Amino acid sequence: MPVEIKNLTHIYSQGSPFEFQALDDINITIEDGSFIGIIGHTGSGKSTLIQHLNGLLNPTSGTVIVDGMDIFAQKKSELIQLRHRIGLVFQYPEHQLFEETVHKDVAFGPKNQGLTEEEVDDRVRNSIKMVGLDYDEVKDKSPFELSGGQMRRVAIAGVLAMEPSVLILDEPTAGLDPRGRDEILAQIKTMHQKNKNTVILVSHSMEDIGKLVEKILVMNEGKIVYFDTPNRVFTEIETLEKIGLAVPEVTYLMRRLKKKYPEIREDIFTVEAAKNEILRVIRG
Template sequence: MSIKIENLTHIYMQNGPFEKVALDNVNIDIEDGDFLALIGHTGSGKSTLIQHMNGLLEATSGKIIIDGIDITKKGVKLTDIRKKVGLVFQYSEYQLFEESIEKDIAFGPRNLGLSEEEINIRVRNSMEKVGLDYETYKDKSPFDLSGGQKRRVAIAGVIAMEPKILILDEPTAGLDPKGRDDILGQIQKLHKDYGMTIILVSHSMEDVAKIAKNVIVMDHGKVALKGKPEEVFSEVETLEKIGLGVPQVTYLMRALKEKGFNVSQNAYTIEKAREELLKILLKDKQ
């Protein structure tokens, strides 16, 4: 399912003493099946933007067209849009409230008025999609889980609504390295196995470099850069002016290039850097 955003502007407290332009004439096209990373500093407009994508915020001006429907028009049933566009908030584990994992994940589907049989199928399927065994975890309290497992439950609760688009706001925030890798792995699997359109909000250049197909950089409510990861991360000076930088491994490769090593300075993942360094080692042995 595609998203087209045209000239989107959002102004908080418009015409008041604390007026703030959070989004300034934003234009974005997100194709069906894309894996888009949205990056930028706090206050850059990322969270405001994603809340527009399922109608949680009303645009000051502009259009948001989801699957051919302009959701900014009067009379559009936003509840139908929210069934298609699932949003997992930052620190989503704080939204868990039921006494068992099964009940928590079933909450959304039950509100759709589905049969108990269909609800059970959706709960099982969504738990499987995030790597939680149904029989092992269904009766456990969400509050007895690790931080990473709680995030999986929260994501499963959104997936159980069977959205066509999944938006995740900083899903790895506050997790240890293993928890972060586990969550990113499950998100990658969702995209690969089910072809979901995924929009990932992140501060981590390394996370974005690993998994995104396309990247949009936000700065002061505007789109500063957009393109493939290799295109965006080649704009080192622009990113540094914004205060973001590039993945650490990219700095390493650029330093090696300056020292005279024949490597690509645009390697932005450990895997790509390894390939470049292996080429040098193999060449030296020949």
């Protein structure tokens, strides 16, 4: 399901003294089955942009076309259908848990999709497994008895259970410990590889973005600065820093090593790649 964003502009409180332009004529196409990262400082327009992708916000002008359908030209019933296919995981999604048991909470979405009880059950079982929890152990527990990391997983499972073709995650790992962070990201990646769904990941961790995504969308003051591969984006260190961002630590290291090893590559953003590149130049 490709997502085309066309001349998208959003102005908050237009005509009032608080008028603020959050998005300024955004034009991009997100290919079907791609894994995209969105980076940008607080207030750069990331959250405003993703809230347009499933019609939570209406644009001031421009539109979003999903699978050939202009989402803002649809009737409400059709928009609801569309939302079932575009899953949005908000920041701190565990704050939205509300049911008595984990099973009921995860089942809420697919139930509203009008699936049979068996189908719902299957979806719940699978998505709880997908986020790395033991179904039998957690299904009857109250979500509020779980640890923070487990609650986060249950909340993500609730969105996965709707089997969205486009999955949007707004900082899914904020506040999680290193293992929780790595596990959730690994599961998202595995699922993307298996289901070939489109994934859009908003993150402040340049390390995580460097490890996972195929293309990075860089935003600043409501505009697109880059929409390109990590290799291209993370070599623009000066521009990224100027707009409040950074590159992974290993990328800074490679640039520093260039003095001694002029042939060293700079488009390196994981520890693994850095190791291989350093071995290559040292061993010659």
